[in-house]
Amino acid sequence: MIDRLRRAIADAGAEAGAEELADILWLARCMAQPGTGPEQDRRESPATGRTDGAPAPQPARPPVPAPHAGPPAGAALFTATRPDPDRSSAGPRPPGPPETPGSQPERGTPVRVRRAASLDDPLAVMRALRPLGRRRVPGNRMELDEEPTVSASVDHRVLLPVLRPARERWLDLTLVVDTHRSMLLWHDVIAELRTLLTRTGLFRTVRMWFLHTSGSGGPGARITVSTRPGGEPRRPREVTAGRGHGLVLLVTDTVSDTWLRPELRRVVGQWCAHRAVALLNVLPQRLWRRGAVRPIPCLLRATGPATPTAAWSVAVPPPGPTWRPTGAPAAPSAALPVVDISPRALSVLASLVSGSGRRHRLPCLPLDADWSAGEAAEEPQPRPQDAGAVDADDVDRAALRAVRWFEESASPAARELAGYLSAVPLTLPVMNLVRRAMLPASDHGHLAEVALGGLLEPWEEYHRADPAYLEFRFLPGVRDTLQGSRLRQEITAVRALVHREVSAYLDGLPMGSDFPAVRRTSAGAGTRPIASDALPFAHTAAPGTDDDPPPRPAYLAVAAVLREEILSGVHPEGSRLPSQFRLAERFGVSRGTAQRAVRELEAMGLVRSRQGSGATVVLPSPRPVEVPDEPDQAGDAGLDQALRDAFEARDVRIDAVVAGATALLAALRPQLWRVAQGAVTPASIRVRVLRMGGDGDSRDVDELRRLLEDTANRERSAVEFGLRTSASPPPTEVYLINDRSALTSYFHVPGPSPHPLRLLPEDRVADTRSWFESWWNLLGED
Numbered sequence: 001m002i003d004r005l006r007r008a009i010a011d012a013g014a015e016a017g018a019e020e021l022a023d024i025l026w027l028a029r030c031m032a033q034p035g036t037g038p039e040q041d042r043r044e045s046p047a048t049g050r051t052d053g054a055p056a057p058q059p060a061r062p063p064v065p066a067p068h069a070g071p072p073a074g075a076a077l078f079t080a081t082r083p084d085p086d087r088s089s090a091g092p093r094p095p096g097p098p099e100t101p102g103s104q105p106e107r108g109t110p111v112r113v114r115r116a117a118s119l120d121d122p123l124a125v126m127r128a129l130r131p132l133g134r135r136r137v138p139g140n141r142m143e144l145d146e147e148p149t150v151s152a153s154v155d156h157r158v159l160l161p162v163l164r165p166a167r168e169r170w171l172d173l174t175l176v177v178d179t180h181r182s183m184l185l186w187h188d189v190i191a192e193l194r195t196l197l198t199r200t201g202l203f204r205t206v207r208m209w210f211l212h213t214s215g216s217g218g219p220g221a222r223i224t225v226s227t228r229p230g231g232e233p234r235r236p237r238e239v240t241a242g243r244g245h246g247l248v249l250l251v252t253d254t255v256s257d258t259w260l261r262p263e264l265r266r267v268v269g270q271w272c273a274h275r276a277v278a279l280l281n282v283l284p285q286r287l288w289r290r291g292a293v294r295p296i297p298c299l300l301r302a303t304g305p306a307t308p309t310a311a312w313s314v315a316v317p318p319p320g321p322t323w324r325p326t327g328a329p330a331a332p333s334a335a336l337p338v339v340d341i342s343p344r345a346l347s348v349l350a351s352l353v354s355g356s357g358r359r360h361r362l363p364c365l366p367l368d369a370d371w372s373a374g375e376a377a378e379e380p381q382p383r384p385q386d387a388g389a390v391d392a393d394d395v396d397r398a399a400l401r402a403v404r405w406f407e408e409s410a411s412p413a414a415r416e417l418a419g420y421l422s423a424v425p426l427t428l429p430v431m432n433l434v435r436r437a438m439l440p441a442s443d444h445g446h447l448a449e450v451a452l453g454g455l456l457e458p459w460e461e462y463h464r465a466d467p468a469y470l471e472f473r474f475l476p477g478v479r480d481t482l483q484g485s486r487l488r489q490e491i492t493a494v495r496a497l498v499h500r501e502v503s504a505y506l507d508g509l510p511m512g513s514d515f516p517a518v519r520r521t522s523a524g525a526g527t528r529p530i531a532s533d534a535l536p537f538a539h540t541a542a543p544g545t546d547d548d549p550p551p552r553p554a555y556l557a558v559a560a561v562l563r564e565e566i567l568s569g570v571h572p573e574g575s576r577l578p579s580q581f582r583l584a585e586r587f588g589v590s591r592g593t594a595q596r597a598v599r600e601l602e603a604m605g606l607v608r609s610r611q612g613s614g615a616t617v618v619l620p621s622p623r624p625v626e627v628p629d630e631p632d633q634a635g636d637a638g639l640d641q642a643l644r645d646a647f648e649a650r651d652v653r654i655d656a657v658v659a660g661a662t663a664l665l666a667a668l669r670p671q672l673w674r675v676a677q678g679a680v681t682p683a684s685i686r687v688r689v690l691r692m693g694g695d696g697d698s699r700d701v702d703e704l705r706r707l708l709e710d711t712a713n714r715e716r717s718a719v720e721f722g723l724r725t726s727a728s729p730p731p732t733e734v735y736l737i738n739d740r741s742a743l744t745s746y747f748h749v750p751g752p753s754p755h756p757l758r759l760l761p762e763d764r765v766a767d768t769r770s771w772f773e774s775w776w777n778l779l780g781e782d
Contacts, residue, residue, distance in 0.1 A: 124343035141165075171246065175190075177209070185253075213256075252281065307355065316331040334367040338363045414449035421450060433538075500554060560677065566617055577607060643668060652686065658691060690772070691726070
C-alpha cells in the first residue's frame, strides 16, 4: 500500500518523505467514513470469516474497454475540467448512491503540459519595436559609461570616469483589449504579446485595460473600461490620464458590431486627441474582410515622437491597383492606423510613432466617418437556417451545410487543420498544439478561419470564461461530418497520427508556460474523473518506466532512415530528396514532421534546402589526418573519428584555433545528431573557438553556435560555447580534444587546407594546451 501511495504522489508531481507519508495516513484514518477503518477491518467478514485484521482478498475488477483507439501501454493525455467550486475542503464528500461495476468512470492524475508558442516570431517583433526604445533625455544630463570607465582606469592606472548623454525609457504603453467573446480565441496570443512587451524593456510602463459596451447601440449605449475582465466599470478617459509620452494599442479582431457604434468612435477620437493610438488587429490582414470595419489606405506622418494621433498629417495615396482605386473619397482629417501582429506592420508603426518624419502607408479608419463595412461581421455562431435542426437527419443535413459553407470560404491549410482538430478536444492550448505540430507553416489566422467559420457552437462570454479550461464544441454532427469522408480505420489512423505528432512536438518543446491536463494510465488510477466520451490529445510514456529509454520522436526516426539511405548511396550526391508530401506519404507522418526531418538532415550537412527547389544531397568530404608511424597512435583515423571518440566520454572538451569553422562544423554535426538520438549522453559539452584571420564570413560560426544552443535546449545538457577572434592569421590550425589528442596543420591558409591534419604525439598535448590557453587569455572576450 505504501508503494502505491508513493507512486500516486509522484504521478501528481509532488514529493513526500517519511513524516509526510505518516501524516497522510493518519489524516486518512481520521477522515475515514463510518463503517470503514481499522476497527471495521478486525470484524469478521461474512464472506471470508477472517478476524485477524488482514485485508480480505478483493475480487478482480472487470476490464473496462478503452473508449478510444490508442496504444495499450503508456499514458493518454486529456484536457482538464474546471474544478468544482462547490466542493468543500473541510471534510469528506458524503457517500453517493452505489455504482454498478460497469458504470465507474475512468480516472486520471492531474499534470501540467507545456504550451506551444502562439506568436510566430517573438524575436522579430522585438526587433520591429526597437525605434521605440531608449533615447536621450532633455537637459543634457549625463550618466556614467561603465565599460569605457573601466578600460580607461586600467590603462591610466587611476580612476577616470567616462560620461555619456543619459538615455532612458520615454514611452508608456497601454493595451486596451476588446472583451467580445470572440477574443477568447486570442487569449494566449494577447498574453504572450503582453509578456513580450513587458520583458523587452523598451517601455517605461505597460498597462492593460479591458473595453466593455453596454446597451443596445442606441443613445443609451455606454462605453466603459476596467482593469480586469468583469471588473468595476471605469471612465474611458482614465486610459489616457497622466503625463508623458504614451502609446495606446486597441487589441481586437473587429468581429463585434461594437466597432460600428458612434459612441465607440467618439471615445477613440478622445483618446487620439491625447495620445498616439493605433488599432492592433489580432487577425492577419488577409482576414480583415471578415470583420465589421473596412480600413482605407492612407499616408501618415507624425510631427514628433509620440504626438497624438489627431495631430498626424493624413493624405491619400495616388490612385493605383493596390492602395487607392480611382474615385476613392478624399483624405480624412484624422485617421486611426490599423496594423496586425506581423513584424513588418509593427516596424512601420514604430517608425511612425518614434517621429521619424517620413510618410508611411498604413490602413486606417477615419475618425470623422462611419467605419461600417457595409455587411455584417462573421460572428462565431451557427448559421440561422441550422438552428432548428431537431432529428438526426436534420442534424446531419445542417452539419453538412455548415461544413460545405466553411470549405467554400476557407483556405486549404484551414480545411486541413479542421480535419486534424476533429480528432482532439477543442481547448485553446490543444488547438494551438495541433496547429504547430501538424502544420508548422501555418499561423493563428488559419485557426481563426476554423473558429469563425460557422463550425463551432457559441461559447461563454469573455468575463465569465476561464481560458485554461474553456472547451469549444463543434456544432452537432460537424465532427462526424469532417471525418465522414474516411473509413473507420482511416479515422483511427488520423487520430493516431495527430496523437503521435503532438506527443513528438511536446517532447521537443523547451521549458515555459504550461496548462492543466489529466493523464490516464493503463491502471486507471487517479483522482480526477475522465468522461467516457472524452478525447485524448496526446500520449506519453507510462509513469514508473524511467529506466526505459524514451521513444524517439517521429521526425528523428524519419531523419535516421534518410541519413542511412544517403550514406549508403540510395540518394547519391547531387540528387534531390523526394518532396515533403512524398516523404509524409511514405512514412505515414504529417508534412510538418517531414519538414523537421529534412531540417535535421540539413543541420547534419547532408542536404541543402532551397525554397522552391527541394532538398539536394551534399556529402562533405571528411578532413584527412596523417598519423605518425607510431604503434600507440594507430587508433585515430581523422577529425571525424576523433570527435566521435570524444563524445563517448562523460565530459566533452573541444578547443580549436582556426581561420574558419567549416571543418569543425561538418565534424560536429553528426556527433550532435548522436546526442539528439540518445546514442551518446555526455553530461557537458564545451566548445571554444579561437578564430584568427579568415575572410570575415562568420556564417559557419553562427551555425555552430545555433547547433549547440539547439542541443542545450533539447537535451537539457550543460553546453558552453566560447568565441574569441583576432585579425592576425593563425600560426597553426589546432584541434585539442578532451586533453587527450591534438590535431594540427602547419600549412593552413584561408579556405580549404592543401595539407591534412597531423596527429601530435601524446607528450606534445600538454604543451599545445598551454599554448592555446595563452592565446585564449591574451585575446580576451570577443
